[in-house]
Amino acid sequence: MPEPAQPRDPGLVDVPKPVEPEPLSLDRLPDPSRGEVDATRSSPTRLVWRQPDGSFAAELTDAPKWFQAEDGDWSEIDVSLQPVKERPGWFATTAGEWSARFGPITPDGGGVEVVEPGGELIAWRPAERPKEIQPEVAKDGLSVTYREAWPGVDLVYRLSTVGVREEMVIAAPEFVRDFSLDVDRPIVRDLDAERVADSLEGAPEARKAVDRFKFEGLDSVHLGAPIVADGKGAEPLEAPVVSRVERFGSLSRWVVGVDAKWAASQPSDAYPLVLDPDLTIGPLEAS
Numbered sequence: 001m002p003e004p005a006q007p008r009d010p011g012l013v014d015v016p017k018p019v020e021p022e023p024l025s026l027d028r029l030p031d032p033s034r035g036e037v038d039a040t041r042s043s044p045t046r047l048v049w050r051q052p053d054g055s056f057a058a059e060l061t062d063a064p065k066w067f068q069a070e071d072g073d074w075s076e077i078d079v080s081l082q083p084v085k086e087r088p089g090w091f092a093t094t095a096g097e098w099s100a101r102f103g104p105i106t107p108d109g110g111g112v113e114v115v116e117p118g119g120e121l122i123a124w125r126p127a128e129r130p131k132e133i134q135p136e137v138a139k140d141g142l143s144v145t146y147r148e149a150w151p152g153v154d155l156v157y158r159l160s161t162v163g164v165r166e167e168m169v170i171a172a173p174e175f176v177r178d179f180s181l182d183v184d185r186p187i188v189r190d191l192d193a194e195r196v197a198d199s200l201e202g203a204p205e206a207r208k209a210v211d212r213f214k215f216e217g218l219d220s221v222h223l224g225a226p227i228v229a230d231g232k233g234a235e236p237l238e239a240p241v242v243s244r245v246e247r248f249g250s251l252s253r254w255v256v257g258v259d260a261k262w263a264a265s266q267p268s269d270a271y272p273l274v275l276d277p278d279l280t281i282g283p284l285e286a287s
Helices: 191-199 260-264
Strands: 046-050 056-060 066-068 074-076 078-083 091-095 099-106 109-115 121-126 143-150 153-160 163-170 178-183 187-189 213-215 221-223 227-229 241-248 251-258 273-276 279-281
Touching: 078 153, 099 143, 099 153, 121 143, 163 279, 187 241, 251 260, 251 273
Parallel strands: none
Antiparallel strands: 046 056, 066 074, 078 091, 091 099, 099 109, 109 121, 121 178, 143 153, 153 163, 163 273, 178 251, 187 213, 213 221, 221 279, 227 273, 241 251
């Protein structure tokens, strides 16, 4: 017969053998592309996915990083410019809720096209087009330059996941002027944007007073008060600026600029001056 089991001393406790954690490996860090993405919990700044054990993980960002495609899947935004096969000389952003395209500026048209998040097309170009100007795309694909769009002034576009930044880079005081852009849509006053500007604390009163505009029928693209900075990229200068719109039926001419007397008073090392018309794609927030 087997020996009867000995009664266990209630004072004894099993101590589990310590297990050393596996060393951290960068090859095994969580990857947002793995696992099933939860489309309902994800957003442009938050990607949520299911892990193998059934729990959920998330990656959060300060700026938009993902967009939801027409099929409902969330993908990473890619605003780098690639050649457009069907349109020689044109370049377009790769993937996102909105897209931008840049082509040659010619006496007959061309220029910049933006398809906003709702699918509407907006196109514009310098009003004065005496010659053809080719877009020069940077090596990283995140900016494009039109050299001498106006005498002594380069027109530059910088791309990020939050939109397109437009800059007039002015080489010297004698080239300061008002810059006119022909737009293929009617532009109207943006009263909501003006109310947001009035609510901002610390903003110069002169900047608050500048008219804001938007494209008629669209709330996803805003034309704010122009911003002026020096060539060192320092804080915006408190410069008197110009922003106005002239209507021609279904077309508009958007005019932006900086006061010539003010520009002439700036030291030579402030140049090139950078005039940013403050083009915004997406919702406005008071911050």
